[in-house]
Amino acid sequence: MPLPHLPLDAITIGAHADDWPAAITAAGDALVRSGAATSNYTDRMIEVIREFGAYIVIAPGLALAHARPGADVLADGLCVVTLAEPVAFGHPHNDPVSVIVGLAVTGADDHLQFVAELANVFNDPKVIPALAGATTAEFVQSVFGQTVAPE
């Protein structure tokens, strides 16, 4: 399974967020726009962080917003939000966050290949700074597109 399509309406460049819930909401809004989830999924992504902490900040500057599959996930989906000003999530090593990748999956079992592709993209340490500095949604698309092309 390749990465789900990353349509332009699932990408927000330079979002303004005062705090981490606002940043996650921007990612949730992008998933709603692209038809991957309903706004209830946004609330559940925020709930995960309230319950377990900022562990979703999995690399310097990057948060992987997600929750479990549920009725509010309409399709497998990916979104990317870059923040105009970085936001602290409360992670001891990886704060502040300037890029949020939002993930919605319909089932837990079949998303591994899809996540492996995501790892392929981000195992290149240049990718997070490149995304943080992106000025167009098309550039963000190309970062995900060119790296998942067959080798």
Next chain:
Amino acid sequence: MKIVVMCGVGLGTSAILKVNAERALDRLDIEASVQATDVAGVRAAAADAQVILTSSELVDAIGKTNADVIVINNYFDVDELVAKLEIALGS
């Protein structure tokens, strides 16, 4: 050998850690199964595991375990995983 990767909900972040832990084990030429789990399932999953990989934020949620708990800061840094697994597994 068994390695458990843990995140809050058992998918997404833990799946990324699983994929990259397997890459690190490949590089170290160590054979091990890597199982992703969530906070609720970690005690059962780690009962027969040598190592638990997770985020600093989740260490306290593990509770008592005989496995080595390793905190990974950058889930995309396979070099960090290689270095920390090498120390934990003593190879």
